Structure formats: C-alpha cells, structure tokens
Amino acid sequence: MTANSGDISAANRVRMGRPGVAGQGRDRFGLAGTSHAYDPRVVAIRPDLADIAVAGVHFAPHYAAPMMMSGVLPAAAMRAAPSLDAEQTSELLFGEGFALLDLTGGWAWGYSLADHYVGYLAAEALGAPIAPTHRVDMIEAMLHSAPDAASGGPAVLPRGALVMGDAEGEWLKTSHGYLPLAALVEVGHEHDDPAAVAEAMVGTPYLWGGRTAKGIDCSGLVQLAWSSAGIQLPRDSDLQLAALGADKDVAAADLARGDLVFFPGHVGIMADGRNLVHASRRWMEVKVEPLADVVARFAEEGHAPPVSGMKRLR
Numbered sequence: 276m277t278a279n280s281g282d283i284s285a286a287n288r289v290r291m292g293r294p295g296v297a298g299q300g301r302d303r304f305g306l307a308g309t310s311h312a313y314d315p316r317v318v319a320i321r322p323d324l325a326d327i328a329v330a331g332v333h334f335a336p337h338y339a340a341p342m343m344m345s346g347v348l349p350a351a352a353m354r355a356a357p358s359l360d361a362e363q364t365s366e367l368l369f370g371e372g373f374a375l376l377d378l379t380g381g382w383a384w385g386y387s388l389a390d391h392y393v394g395y396l397a398a399e400a401l402g403a404p405i406a407p408t409h410r411v412d413m414i415e416a417m418l419h420s421a422p423d424a425a426s427g428g429p430a431v432l433p434r435g436a437l438v439m440g441d442a443e444g445e446w447l448k449t450s451h452g453y454l455p456l457a458a459l460v461e462v463g464h465e466h467d468d469p470a471a472v473a474e475a476m477v478g479t480p481y482l483w484g485g486r487t488a489k490g491i492d493c494s495g496l497v498q499l500a501w502s503s504a505g506i507q508l509p510r511d512s513d514l515q516l517a518a519l520g521a522d523k524d525v526a527a528a529d530l531a532r533g534d535l536v537f538f539p540g541h542v543g544i545m546a547d548g549r550n551l552v553h554a555s556r557r558w559m560e561v562k563v564e565p566l567a568d569v570v571a572r573f574a575e576e577g578h579a580p581p582v583s584g585m586k587r588l589r
Contacts, residue, residue: 319385339377343388344402345404345437346368350367362484363484364394365486381397383397409460410460416459466504479560480559481559493553497543516583539581549567
C-alpha cells in the first residue's frame with residue numbers, strides 16, 4: 276500500500292516548525308520561570324523541540340503545532356529513537372491517528388492520538404488523516420483487492436485497526452481495498468466482555484511494545500481488550516495503574532472477570548475470580564494461569580508487595 280495522498284510537502288514541514296527551518300507559521304517566543312517535571316513517554320519534548328500544547332508549562336527552544344496523520348501500514352513500530360536498532364516501545368495500527376511534530380531523515384516524531392504515547396515512526400508509515408467509520412474486530416482481517424473472498428489482497432489488518440469506507444453488500448469498500456463487514460464493527464461499538472478479547476489472543480507471541488496477534492506485551496493486551504469496550508487506557512502498565520484512581524480499587528476476594536491486576540512492571544486481566552490472562556515474558560506468550568501462581572512468582576523474585584494494585588474499571 277502507498278500513501279501518496281499523505282506525502283508531507285516541504286511547505287507543511289515548515290508549518291510544523293521543523294527545527295532549524297524558519298518560515299510561515301513559526302511563532303517564536305520566550306518562557307520565564309521553572310519548567311515542570313514531565314514523563315517523556317507521554318509529553319512530547321526533545322532537547323530541540325516540543326509540542327506547542329505544553330508551551331505554557333515546559334520549556335523548549337522551539338515549539339511545533341502538530342500535523343494530523345494516520346497510520347497506513349498494518350502495524351508500524353514506534354521506537355525510542357530514529358533508528359531501526361532503537362527499542363520498540365509501541366505500535367501504531369492502520370488508521371490510528373498520529374500527531375506529527377517533526378520529520379527528519381525519513382523518521383517522523385510525534386505521538387499517537389489514542390494514548391498520547393510519544394515515539395518515532397518510519398515516515399512511510401504515515402499518510403493523510405481519515406475519519407474512521409469501522410474498526411477491525413477479528414484477530415486479523417484480510418484486506419481484499421475486490422469484494423470477493425477469493426480475490427486475495429494487499430494486506431492483513433490487525434484487531435483494532437481503523438478504516439473508512441462505504442458498505443457495499445457484505446463488504447466495506449475503502450480506498451485501499453475491500454474488507455468483509457463480518458470482520459468489522461462500527462466505530463463507537465463497545466464490547467461488554469473485554470476479557471474475551473484478551474482470551475482470543477492466548478498463544479500470541481510475547482513482543483515488547485507489540486499490540487497485535489503478531490506479538491503483544493502485557494500492557495498492550497490490556498489496552499487492546501479494554502479499548503474494545505470503549506475505555507482507552509494509557510500504553511504502559513505503570514501509566515495504566517496511575518490513571519485508575521482509588522475509586523477503582525477492588526479487593527482480592529472480590530476479583531471477577533475483566534478486573535485488572537497490576538504487578539511491578541506487569542499487568543493482566545482476570546478471566547474469572549482465580550485465573551489471569553496475561554502476556555508473559557516468562558512464557559513468551561499470552562497465557563492463562565492461576566493468579567496465585569503469578570503472585571507467588573513475583574514474591575519469589577523479591578517484590579514486596581508482589582501486587583501493586585487491583586482495579587475494576589466498571
């Protein structure tokens with residue numbers, strides 16, 4: 276798939292406030308006072324540039340207004356630095372929004388609109404923004420070249436991918452091809468059983484920063500499950516725990532399906548009152564196992580307490 280409609284012109288780069296480029300749309304001003312502490316995972320600040328949204332709070336030599344883009348690859352690696360060797364921190368799925376702040380050397384820097392997670396993407400992963408009408412609701416869905424199951428297609432889209440199109444019979448016609456409506460739900464549809472989404476991923480390989488059936492990590496699994504139910508959680512497990520206040524606490528004796536259990540650097544979703552679905556680095560896959568076993572392992576590793584929190588989202 277190509278993204279010619281989303282090519283980023285030199286003029287647009289100037290409007291974004293590309294470092295070292297002066298021109299139309301660049302507002303320059305100074306800040307006085309102390310710059311507050313921030314988490315670089317969710318606040319877009321580099322030594323040379325920051326999101327203009329933080330200009331009143333955090334100091335940077337230059338600020339840029341983001342350009343809205345969308346993912347045009349099934350899943351594009353977000354990285355901690357502009358290099359293929361840099362750590363993968365997350366993924367941007369097809370159709371998801373991305374706020375682009377800088378484009379240099381084939382790398383785009385900005386943040387995902389869904390969870391505000393900051394990182395670098397290969398520039399080819401981005402195209403023109405869309406107004407999505409549907410979301411992929413199967414583990415994976417084939418994008419076909421014609422409204423025919425035998426047609427094959429240019430890509431396989433992961434669960435959670437967003438698409439825009441018009442229904443034609445049993446198919447959704449998009450600018451990239453056709454998707455079976457049976458694999459989709461309309462944007463805004465909410466599942467009432469997020470644990471079922473997590474269970475459907477059992478056996479998926481563990482991948483740090485992953486969010487798809489090709490590979491997923493613990494917080495990505497929880498985020499995927501609850502986003503299907505209309506609740507958008509932050510990307511990392513510590514951010515998720517911090518975002519859920521004391522009013523979401525649940526006692527161990529009352530744990531039920533869909534509840535979240537947090538550990539140091541880890542999270543899972545309860546399948547029932549006793550068993551946890553989680554993407555495990557120990558097993559290197561998504562697995563269901565007794566919660567008591569997971570708690571015991573963290574205790575044996577020296578974590579005291581082994582459980583950081585237990586939360587009921589609704």
